[in-house]
Amino acid sequence: MTKGLTDRQNQVLQFIQEFQAERGYAPTVREVAARFGFRSPRAAHDHMKALQKKGFLSSVPGLPRTLAVLGSRRNIPILGRIAAGAPILAVEEADEFLDLEPSFFGSGRFFALKVNGDSMVGDHIQEGDLVILKAQEQARAGEVVAVLLEDEVTLKHFHPTSQGVELRASNPKIRTILVRPGEELRILGVMSGLVRKV
């Protein structure tokens, strides 16, 4: 469920999204009302107004079927580099977007990073590839993660050990990094996919 919305508002938003996806155009106030059994268009209108105030919908006042679901810009932000010291993964920081339905990779919030170097060739990840990462700060052993280390973002295998966390590359030429318990380690996301353009 999307945060900040009531159950009903969520249902309405979801209906509008589905309607839009199926038919290619937005429903009217009355069509929403009919779907939920409202006997007055006002009820649906109220919900839609609430969704607009909360920033989930937009519409042009007075004009029919001008509803547009915001934030459904079926795409994944490509975070080229991350500002040193301020690893904010806000969509606003993105230079570019990958126009791919994020749900293809599962649920959650995703972002993409362009791969520099060949430290992960063992996993068939090559320079220039866009790695799709699910934004989360935890990871399980063996997963490929994007971590922030001294203001730099790197892609590594995540291996917790008794000594600390080992960050292993899949290129044998690259040394494993050991992050001891006290040291700063921030996981930005775990790898969920890859997109390459040749």
Added chain:
Amino acid sequence: MTKGLTDRQNQVLQFIQEFQAERGYAPTVREVAARFGFRSPRAAHDHMKALQKKGFLSSVPGLPRTLAVLGSRRNIPILGRIAAGAPILAVEEADEFLDLEPSFFGSGRFFALKVNGDSMVGDHIQEGDLVILKAQEQARAGEVVAVLLEDEVTLKHFHPTSQGVELRASNPKIRTILVRPGEELRILGVMSGLVRKV
């Protein structure tokens, strides 16, 4: 320019597409008329009717802004396997679609194939990857192509030589195939990208 349409119809279709993409909803007959300087909504309506008859648009009669541009299902068909003897690359044959804007990979018609085996690991293409191919029957030396060989589709490097066409895998364990001039060889497409889900 899209085939089968007059210049004007093309302009109208393009305008509707752009309007839709920018604002999230379709224009009205009068908005189309205004854009083209028509003094009567009828002129625009005629064009839209023609576009509907030709199958480029759909709309619900009587209801405003219910225009929907057809065939703009921004996605790439995934051709799991190709029927033996009938390698028809029709969209209708697709089991699944990759919901990715094809223009990301360039212009043309694209399709995707799921990779079987490890014959292309040298190019960091692994089992299960979706290879994006641009549908075309010609290829240049060195390009990765999907070819139809004896009712089977394989992914190989394309290398024309004086002896015929060599189809090289990028896994040294796999033997190069030589297709002599007389033998049947059909190129289905050249590789333009790759999508992996982990």
Added chain:
DNA sequence: CTACGGCCTACACCCCTGTATAGTAAAGGT
């Protein structure tokens, strides 16, 4: 020559649709 399709003007009908006004009712929060 003529029929036809593409392209356009002018006018008008009238349903669809957003939205305002006026209430009712239950659930919390303070």
Added chain:
DNA sequence: ACCTTTACTATACAGGGGTGTAGGCCGTAG
């Protein structure tokens, strides 16, 4: 208790917008 928020009913108005009718101009295929 009081007030705010959520969630709805009922009714009505105004104008947005699809579409029909009537017609004109032009180029091209038959």
